[in-house]
Amino acid sequence: MITLLAFFLTLGVLIVIHEYGHYRVAVACGVKVLRFSVGFGSVIWRYQRSPESTEFVLCALPLGGYVRMLDEREGAVAASERERAFNRQPLSRRAAIVAAGPLANLALAVLLYAAAHWIGIDEPKAVLGQPVAASVAQDAGLRSGDWVRATSRDGSQWRDVQSMTDLRWQVTQAVLEGQALQLRVSDRDGRGNRTLRLALDRLGAGAVDTALMQRVGLGPPFSAPVLGEAKAGGPAAAAGLQSGDLVLSVDGAAIEDAQTLRERIRRAPGTEQRWRVERGGRVLELAVLPRAVVDGDKTIGRIDAFVGRPAEMVTVRHGPIDGLLQGVERTWEVSALTLRMLGRMLIGEASLKNLSGPLTIADYAGQSVQLGLTYYLGFLALVSVSLGVLNLLPLPMLDGGHLMYYIFEAVTGRPVSDLWLGRLQRVGVTLLLALMVIALHNDVARLLGLQ
Numbered sequence: 001m002i003t004l005l006a007f008f009l010t011l012g013v014l015i016v017i018h019e020y021g022h023y024r025v026a027v028a029c030g031v032k033v034l035r036f037s038v039g040f041g042s043v044i045w046r047y048q049r050s051p052e053s054t055e056f057v058l059c060a061l062p063l064g065g066y067v068r069m070l071d072e073r074e075g076a077v078a079a080s081e082r083e084r085a086f087n088r089q090p091l092s093r094r095a096a097i098v099a100a101g102p103l104a105n106l107a108l109a110v111l112l113y114a115a116a117h118w119i120g121i122d123e124p125k126a127v128l129g130q131p132v133a134a135s136v137a138q139d140a141g142l143r144s145g146d147w148v149r150a151t152s153r154d155g156s157q158w159r160d161v162q163s164m165t166d167l168r169w170q171v172t173q174a175v176l177e178g179q180a181l182q183l184r185v186s187d188r189d190g191r192g193n194r195t196l197r198l199a200l201d202r203l204g205a206g207a208v209d210t211a212l213m214q215r216v217g218l219g220p221p222f223s224a225p226v227l228g229e230a231k232a233g234g235p236a237a238a239a240g241l242q243s244g245d246l247v248l249s250v251d252g253a254a255i256e257d258a259q260t261l262r263e264r265i266r267r268a269p270g271t272e273q274r275w276r277v278e279r280g281g282r283v284l285e286l287a288v289l290p291r292a293v294v295d296g297d298k299t300i301g302r303i304d305a306f307v308g309r310p311a312e313m314v315t316v317r318h319g320p321i322d323g324l325l326q327g328v329e330r331t332w333e334v335s336a337l338t339l340r341m342l343g344r345m346l347i348g349e350a351s352l353k354n355l356s357g358p359l360t361i362a363d364y365a366g367q368s369v370q371l372g373l374t375y376y377l378g379f380l381a382l383v384s385v386s387l388g389v390l391n392l393l394p395l396p397m398l399d400g401g402h403l404m405y406y407i408f409e410a411v412t413g414r415p416v417s418d419l420w421l422g423r424l425q426r427v428g429v430t431l432l433l434a435l436m437v438i439a440l441h442n443d444v445a446r447l448l449g450l451q
Contacts, residue, residue, distance in 0.1 A: 039061050123165045140197060147185060188222070335385055
């Protein structure tokens with residue numbers, strides 16, 4: 001229920017803001033707006049102050065919206081109102097009205113990102129767990145417990161890393177641009193500074209998908225190999241392990257973090273291991289026998305105890321001006337990233353599996369709401385940017401397609417003919433339907449664990 005409510009709230013906010021952008025600029029340009037609709041289909045709520053004012057409606061299918069303006073191409077217009085018809089407006093005003101919707105979404109994203117920065121958000125500190133074997137991160141010399149302090153593309157201009165989320169964002173951008181990333185790292189206490197080169201340029205833009213961080217080698221944030229509560233009758237309890245035990249080694253191999261310990265347990269179903277643990281200042285040696293569990297097509301080991309402490313968190317917060325500037329910067333970066341991803345997919349350098357549809361949006365909306373207000377604001381901003389950028393694409397049926405018509409009109413001095421408008425509309429509908437089918441297929445595949 002929370003997921004469903006969060007999804008409809010997300011759609012409602014983004015649709016209202018988008019259509020309000022069209023509506024507000026149309027009114028400012030002297031165009032008569034006949035209807036402001038949220039949704040399609042049967043009208044379930046209506047408000048109109050007077051017969052001559054705009055009719056505001058809420059419809060049964062809340063998957064979009066529209067603003068209907070007075071237009072001679074859609075019906076007869078009284079001579080006294082022709083100057084208020086959309087088609088009678090100068091080219092500059094028509095273009096401004098069309099562009100206002102997507103720009104309203106981008107402006108909303110700026111404010112949402114700024115609000116999230118003003119409120120502050122708790123994120124994992126950029127302290128790394130054990131890098132994935134034979135990965136870019138391991139080859140660069142990163143190791144468990146490294147704290148990434150700053151990154152640079154050219155080695156001269158450095159950008160501070162505020163959290164693990166920020167680090168992953170910078171890595172994603174570098175991969176898309178085919179650039180290596182230099183890292184300034186220290187140990188968890190800020191000592192032993194050194195500079196490393198993360199060879200992201202060898203991955204290629206096609207690596208940008210849900211498994212990107214695994215390919216780079218950046219797994220979960222660092223978590224100390226400390227045990228939590230052990231389940232009664234489970235292998236951990238049978239071996240005498242207790243909550244708070246710090247695991248030093250397994251079968252003589254040092255354990256640096258919780259992720260390494262989990263992997264050692266998973267790889268030893270039904271095989272006895274020799275553990276050295278520290279408890280209250282004493283070092284103990286215990287025999288642990290992970291039980292075998294079938295997980296999909298694999299058999300893995302389990303000890304029935306929580307492994308690892310929660311990652312260390314940092315609060316990322318900015319003041320009024322810095323927060324607003326961060327909102328502008330993040331909106332610009334996400335917009336550019338979205339365009340680059342779409343371009344890469346178009347030429348086959350990035351997978352179409354990156355397209356997401358309504359099921360994924362609903363899932364993430366529900367998750368972000370449960371995590372807290374700032375997470376939901378960030379999610380809402382991300383979707384708002386995507387909606388704004390998508391609508392500015394030069395595709396028929398979208399706002400960007402209409403802007404392309406106006407560019408043609410500005411260059412040639414005449415509008416696109418009705419014949420070509422019809423042809424282009426059909427092409428646009430076909431492309432949008434294809435994108436929707438691909439996105440929905442990806443959604444279902446993700447939900448079924450096939451991606």
